[in-house]
Amino acid sequence: MMDDVTYLAGVIQPKAEPLKPFSEPVLDFLEELSGEIRKRRREFETYREIPAFGFWLRRTHMEEFRMRYEDGKLRIGRGVIFHIVSSNVPVLFAYSMVIGLLAGNSCVVRISSRSRNEDQKLCEIIDNLLGRPEFSLVRNRISVFSCKRDNEIVKCWLEECDGLMVWGGDQAIQSVRGMKLRPDAVQVMFPDRYSICILDTERIGTIPDEGLQTLAYGFVKDAYAMDQNACSSPQFVIWNQEEETERTEQIRRRWWNAVRKEATAYELNPHKATKKYETLCRYAMITEEILRIEQYDNLLYTVLLSKIPPNPETYRGTCGLFFEYQGDYRTAVRQLAARKLQTVTYYGIRREELTDYIINNHLYGIHRVVPIGEALNMDLVWDGQDLIEMLSREIVWEE
Amino acid sequence: MMDYEGILSRKPFSAAKDEKKLMYGEWLTELTDYHRKHCPSYGQLLKHLMIREHGQMREEEIPMLPVGLFKEMDLISIPGDKVFKTMTSSGTKGQTVSRIYLDRDTANYQQRALANIGGDFWGEERLPLLVLDSPDVLKNRNLFSARGAGILGFSIFSSRICYGLDQDMNLDMERIKQFLDRYTGKRILIFGFTYIIWKYFYQALAKSGQKLDIPEGILIHGGGFKKLEDQSVSPHEFKERIREVSGIKEIHNYYGMAEQTGSIYMECPQGHLHASLYSDIITRRVKDFGVCSHGEKGIIQVLSPLALSYPGHSILTEDEGIILGEDDCPCGRLGKYFKVLGRISQAEIRGCSDTYDG
Numbered sequence: 100m101m102d103d104v105t106y107l108a109g110v111i112q113p114k115a116e117p118l119k120p121f122s123e124p125v126l127d128f129l130e131e132l133s134g135e136i137r138k139r140r141r142e143f144e145t146y147r148e149i150p151a152f153g154f155w156l157r158r159t160h161m162e163e164f165r166m167r168y169e170d171g172k173l174r175i176g177r178g179v180i181f182h183i184v185s186s187n188v189p190v191l192f193a194y195s196m197v198i199g200l201l202a203g204n205s206c207v208v209r210i211s212s213r214s215r216n217e218d219q220k221l222c223e224i225i226d227n228l229l230g231r232p233e234f235s236l237v238r239n240r241i242s243v244f245s246c247k248r249d250n251e252i253v254k255c256w257l258e259e260c261d262g263l264m265v266w267g268g269d270q271a272i273q274s275v276r277g278m279k280l281r282p283d284a285v286q287v288m289f290p291d292r293y294s295i296c297i298l299d300t301e302r303i304g305t306i307p308d309e310g311l312q313t314l315a316y317g318f319v320k321d322a323y324a325m326d327q328n329a330c331s332s333p334q335f336v337i338w339n340q341e342e343e344t345e346r347t348e349q350i351r352r353r354w355w356n357a358v359r360k361e362a363t364a365y366e367l368n369p370h371k372a373t374k375k376y377e378t379l380c381r382y383a384m385i386t387e388e389i390l391r392i393e394q395y396d397n398l399l400y401t402v403l404l405s406k407i408p409p410n411p412e413t414y415r416g417t418c419g420l421f422f423e424y425q426g427d428y429r430t431a432v433r434q435l436a437a438r439k440l441q442t443v444t445y446y447g448i449r450r451e452e453l454t455d456y457i458i459n460n461h462l463y464g465i466h467r468v469v470p471i472g473e474a475l476n477m478d479l480v481w482d483g484q485d486l487i488e489m490l491s492r493e494i495v496w497e498e
Numbered sequence: 499m500m501d502y503e504g505i506l507s508r509k510p511f512s513a514a515k516d517e518k519k520l521m522y523g524e525w526l527t528e529l530t531d532y533h534r535k536h537c538p539s540y541g542q543l544l545k546h547l548m549i550r551e552h553g554q555m556r557e558e559e560i561p562m563l564p565v566g567l568f569k570e571m572d573l574i575s576i577p578g579d580k581v582f583k584t585m586t587s588s589g590t591k592g593q594t595v596s597r598i599y600l601d602r603d604t605a606n607y608q609q610r611a612l613a614n615i616g617g618d619f620w621g622e623e624r625l626p627l628l629v630l631d632s633p634d635v636l637k638n639r640n641l642f643s644a645r646g647a648g649i650l651g652f653s654i655f656s657s658r659i660c661y662g663l664d665q666d667m668n669l670d671m672e673r674i675k676q677f678l679d680r681y682t683g684k685r686i687l688i689f690g691f692t693y694i695i696w697k698y699f700y701q702a703l704a705k706s707g708q709k710l711d712i713p714e715g716i717l718i719h720g721g722g723f724k725k726l727e728d729q730s731v732s733p734h735e736f737k738e739r740i741r742e743v744s745g746i747k748e749i750h751n752y753y754g755m756a757e758q759t760g761s762i763y764m765e766c767p768q769g770h771l772h773a774s775l776y777s778d779i780i781t782r783r784v785k786d787f788g789v790c791s792h793g794e795k796g797i798i799q800v801l802s803p804l805a806l807s808y809p810g811h812s813i814l815t816e817d818e819g820i821i822l823g824e825d826d827c828p829c830g831r832l833g834k835y836f837k838v839l840g841r842i843s844q845a846e847i848r849g850c851s852d853t854y855d856g
Contacts, residue, residue, distance in 0.1 A: 328849025377564035
């Protein structure tokens, strides 16, 4: 049953000894990997995600991460972390693996047998680098392979690993939870989430054209880069305002026109266009709360709602279809903040006011509040979990 | 109300461009208003897409319903007790299928449209029909699959029917030969789905080394080349190979779908698919669903005035095609003629929640 496993980087059976988080050999390797990607960036012009990953890996950024954990506590990795990653988020496997390595672990990574070109390419680079003698220690701590989901090897690693990290969906998590795991293995799960964007209408109205375009660029990056299907891609846009006037309507239109302009770079193929139109029509048929629908060619569809519907997490746009609501953002957030609400991107409201509101009103949802344009930026704290803390053990001591 | 008797009394390839455009604008505007009133979810769609209620629309302005919605919702413009039959699309196993609700009138109009189109190609005379499928396809009479509907639809052309495959999809040579012997020298119709014909007729014959000799046979096949293309069999090769093993000279592919049964697009001897008076085709650009020029590849929209019991008179399909011309096909038929390039490629959409796929 273990045939049909393709090893893409590292070794077949990695060594498990835990290291301290942010240990030098790991940081040196990541720095070299970052440099290698930068050097070869011309090869990756069609794979935007690889250079972005390389940039994320830069030494200064990793050092910033390291400094966050200089708190005098004693931490050490857990052993082997097994990563199971969504197949259609390019390069996600590499982020997951790096976080595992940073926490002081060895990493076994299963990527889908349908894995993307980006992933194959990046594995090639990683594996080449691991072949150098100076990285033999790190090489022995990595195993990246692809196989079908029902391959025996998945079961074996589930049983053996000291920690399990699963990206991608309630269904995947449920099926893994049904399998045998070591009793003391930690589980870091990333279930289905959805995200929103809050814009203060007045403040958007005062931005000069150029600034607005920059902001729209960031919004398009958050939403369109992953066909709007990432957990962090905004589904709802909340306009913080008292009442709808001619002026607020003007501001709204100016914003969406700016977004449309930035979205022209988005590659809309026949499949995406028909699926998106079908999604729009379906919501138009079944949603009670629609005030009006606007179509900016096929690049951008907006659905303005009179109120936040029940079960807002089930409203999923795709490829640039947004639900809008106008009113006090706090009222909206209170109804949107189900457990599944992950990221809020914002402009023009006070961040403290929002985060205080979450805490003071005991809301279940909202795990991240970041400026527009940063929705997809990976952090060591994700979905409300500090991944370094979860993937390492802390030695407490008393004298 | 729509004058279906008038529409169906006309010859299927008799309307030239300007007249057809005008008629389709009128007919489909009327149907759009009709379904708005009789199918609540369709009415809500039009309201939210801000399609104005009164006033004449041109053919290309008629709102399009994405074909996928027939899988997700019950789209119906008649009371439940008027449903005469329910058609389902031919989904592969595990896929959800479209459900199309027909009343007696709609089923009747669609049937007659098919008869008229067929008549234009092989005459009004009823011919013996050899069905290259298993009779079992028709067993569940309440739920018509596209395969069953196709067989039943074409059986109206026939004086006598013979099924060429047994219940296990094996070629029944004995029965076929008996049938052919009876009609030696006479024209016969042969009908089946493209892939079924290839797999259970051609390949079975080729494998056994047997050949048939049906020079007077007229083969009509539909259902798409998708599966054959996966095996690198082109439409041209399909024809050649069928000819080799069966001697059939006249072969017509057709394009059609369960969502608009009856008003099929038949392939003429030039190899062009033809829109008849009972249906029309528009190709759409990805960027804004603007109308493509002739010769330009686009997403296929199909229109038909015959969809009365359900709002299927203007459908955005998941196929791509190219309109080659209008009214000037060398075969002499009026109307648009085109070719289908096949299903839109299911390009990968990104997203977080598919860890376990594949």
